[in-house]
Amino acid sequence: MTELADDYRVTRSAAPVREQAVIQLRSLLTRRFQPGDRVTEAAVCELLGTSRTTVREALRQLETEALIEIVPGKGPTVAKVGESDVRDLYEIREVLESFAILLFIGRASEDEKARLAFAFSELEKAHAGGEAARVLDAKQVFYDLLFEGAHNNTISALSQRIYHQVARVRLASLSADRIRAGIGELRVVHQLMVAGSGQEAQEAYAVHMRNARYAAVEAVKRFS
Incomplete structure (x- = not known):
């Protein structure tokens, strides 16, 4: 992962926590991860400051958007684009x-x-x-x-x-x-x-x- 100073932690607001997590995770995939990188729940929880349940839901959403793919034996990874x-x-x-x-x-x-x-x-x-x-x-x-x-x-x-x-x-x-x-x-x-x-x-x-x-x-x- 590239080290950047951006703060991706989810904050209290009118928007649902899950929606905020999806938005922040999209940004993370663009700026801190490389295509093919494994995306662990623990790392994302720490970066977003949210629960594993919220992170799992966000990862599932990004999988439907073809931003995340599940690789056997590796788990969620950043999708590659050719x-x-x-x-x-x-x-x-x-x-x-x-x-x-x-x-x-x-x-x-x-x-x-x-x-x-x-x-x-x-x-x-x-x-x-x-x-x-x-x-x-x-x-x-x-x-x-x-x-x-x-x-x-x-x-x-x-x-x-x-x-x-x-x-x-x-x-x-x-x-x-x-x-x-x-x-x-x-x-x-x-x-x-x-x-x-x-x-x-x-x-x-x-x-x-x-x-x-x-x-x-x-x-x-x-x-x-």
Whole structure:
């Protein structure tokens, strides 16, 4: 496991403990574990500060999301993602998120549009800070608001699942050059959305996804 200073302990809040544990465990798998690493209940209990029962439930949830796989004789391990998996996932991302862009333009309220614009400005600030993990977090906020304004829960649920499956690959693929280029590509997409140019925004997003897919595949090759 990579040693990081992040605190993943579950805290008291309105959200159920199990739901918090699932969210934190997803983050752990992205930032502290490597594909193929064994995920022990004891280690996760210590990191999350929760009971074994909660951890077991969270692990089962992540197994259904293809983030965890049960290896005979080894137990829960972080699922591996190959080149073909990445290509498949990014192709589906392009279809879903491109359609979400079109829906957002037609369905989002003025408040939702303003929140998306603010999220993009925060993404640019994260880029200025120079930390890839923070850029990834800021991008996820942007996408969350995109899906919210698209008002299609199915697209949101499917896209979130794909996001978590490729999160580690995305983090590894975010070189300084790719971060800068990717934000520039998204800036064009967002500007076209603001202008109400749906088809042009989708075409610009297709370019963004092709470039992101290439970077992700190259990152997987480095893992192999």
